[in-house]
Amino acid sequence: MKDDLKLLVVGSGGREHAIAKKLLASSHVSQVYCAPGNPGMTVDGIIPVAISELDFLALKGFCYEEKIAWTFVGPENALVAGIVDSFEADGLKIFGPAKTAAQLEGSKDFAMRFMNKYAVPTAKFATFSDSASAIEGLAEFSEPVVIKADGLAAGKGVVIAQTKDQAREEIALMFKKGQKRLVLSEFLSGAEYSLFVAVGRKDYRILPMAQDHKRAFDFDKGLNTGGMGAYSPLPQLPETDYQRMLHEVVEPTIAGLRQEKFDYCGILYIGLIMTEQGPKVIEYNVRLGDPETQVVLPRITSDFAQLIDCALNGDALPAIEVTAKACLGVVVAAAGYPGEYLKGQALPGLQATDEIKVDYANVSEKVERFVGNGGRLLCVLALEDDLQLAQAKVYSYLAQHEFVDCYYRHDIGAKATGKFAGVTGKLENLS
Template sequence: MTKILIVGNGGRESALGLKFLQSAQVDTVYVAPGNAGMPKLGLQPVAIKLDDFAGLITFAQAHTVALTFIGPEVPLAAGIVDAFEAAGQPVFGPTQAAAQLEASKAFAKDFMHRHGLPTAKSQTIHSLAAGQAVLQEWGIPLVFKANGLAAGKGVIVAMTNADAEAAVAALYARDAGATVVVEEYLVGEEASLLALYHHGTYVALPLAQDHKRRFDHGAGPNTGGMGAIAPAPQFSADQKEAARHLLVQTIAGMNNDGLAGCGVLYMGLMFTADGPKILEYNLRFGDPETQVLLPQIQNDFYQLLVDLLADRPTPLQLNGRTYVGIVAAHPEYPGGAMNPLPLAELPSNWPIERWLPAGVSEQDDRLYSHGGRIFTVIGSGADLPSAQADAYAAMAQVQGPLAIRQDIGDKALTRSK
């Protein structure tokens, strides 16, 4: 039987682990470092840190792991795939060179412009004075993006002059020579298109929609994601095809620029009046999009990857259901002390795939919160209203002292009417 190693510790990795375990070929899924809630899903946490590449490679070799799947962006940007490939260990994820499309906003913008891909007008700046000059020239609203990895929290949308001035000052207070991408503010409907790829071949997943802001109706600071829906019903067939075309162009551009390989390509899109424009790239599965995308897939997920890596992509088989994922977060998230809170007991009759742990620790046989985003609860249904109702009914049973958004999916319902 086949053994899989997943690198990561969040809800995304919980969803991936469950999907691999559904394969008749897979009997063991290790997750490094994992979290204390994962054994409830049949996954085996391994106490190896994300940045311990040598330790991860040694573990994979010693346990005859057939494939290592890299979840989060930080080890990808640091070159974990290159290290595994150098050791001759099968690994699914982009090289360090390709991961720059996520790790550097400036690199990604240059890539988009070079390949004629539609995106927001932008300017890359390196000083406070340059930021103030752009504000004077362009006016508001503006979007400021820290150049490096920021766990989904590096984007500041400034709707007033005061907000823009404060954003520029804050970015350069941390680093006087920081690289910052300033963009025009795009108006439209956001969505995420994710695809598994290998060189020029790919398997595209349905459009998903993340909910980044901490509070209802898009208020408050950006987070790593407070919930997601998939498929997103408000987008037409023409819009989906336009998004797929951008995916094909992006993969062709990667191959042309020597960034080929394998992994997950995530395009953050804004569907404007002029068509879809690319907001950003990620080179890994999104969290919480993964939690609502993978349950739709009926294919043997391990075999799907094996076939893709052999350049014979298998058509995706979907179950036709809609999924809503609600993230339960610490009340202090994304700031504050976030001291551990006891978690509610799971109902004994719950389907295993309904609760996907992330920031979970264990003490005296009791699970506690650990960090900001604690777990995702998944609801499903024949359509979005029924999936939303299912998700919130389930969350009510396990929310306990944690915080949630009450409007995951509301915008899609309004727009799709």
């Protein structure tokens, strides 16, 4: 691997902040740009570039002009739109799956058919292109029924209908809003986990696992969001279950990628649920998760940039070294998210310390202060000897600051620690 590499990360959120920060930590990397990035990234020496993640022509021009060694793609919309195909057509190195493989996230129907073809355990499903046939198809499913928009929905395109009547209403509403296809699937019960695989052209490596918290409010109440917090590792996951995930899910998935000749060089996220019958896949994503990335990457002690460099050059991937320490992150979101949210709220000055880090997402800068500019605004993180200590540090830090027109969950990590952080920030027993 060469030295003094200049790299580009595509995207603007907390995930991209975490990726860029990790790449910049490599002794081989001299500079990391992020397009379009956000002002909060500058705190860590990352340079935002005012180019949209979907403006492939301008992004490629920037790579030529700045002599970028390679590009790491953060968000799914750019991957599904074909950014990798566009870059590779012009001889530019880029980490991420090509457009065909990106359908594993871009189309729920495509992903479910792939799983069935390669014997990857998943839920029973059916796909429909109109309201009448979808409502008729409900007869094949028990309550509750999972209804998924077929295309990208930023983590918010899933409805769990508790009754058939509710399902009929949701189906009619989704088609009325312009949805072209819906996927109905059986509801799977069990603990959910996030598993990440770095896939090279020759081999692959498993990254640390994490657990995300999708619902907006404490105790998994409220609407689905892009993610309100995460933690890693997962002490509640038995080693036998983890090995089953690798053998029954990861291995056939990788075999399917190879057999389909996807030439997959990127990250594959596997959303898993541990059912009574064993591990089953809820969904694939073709990139790192947000906010899981923010808690997974700090636990990697080996050179992450070198791993990506080897994957892009077709070399054998080095082993991933991981600390035994635990990382926990809590997302601060704008009031109203994931619905209509408020913007422009002044955020408190959050100074990173040796114990606390902040990854910024939807923020802008106004008179030397960061203000809210979207749904999820930032993620506060701690890396400590165990999860309970990391949880205590994060919530203690959050309680010391006043967040106006914002909110965050108080139970991130509770499923592992048994502790719940009350609104005062004091740790109390989970009840």
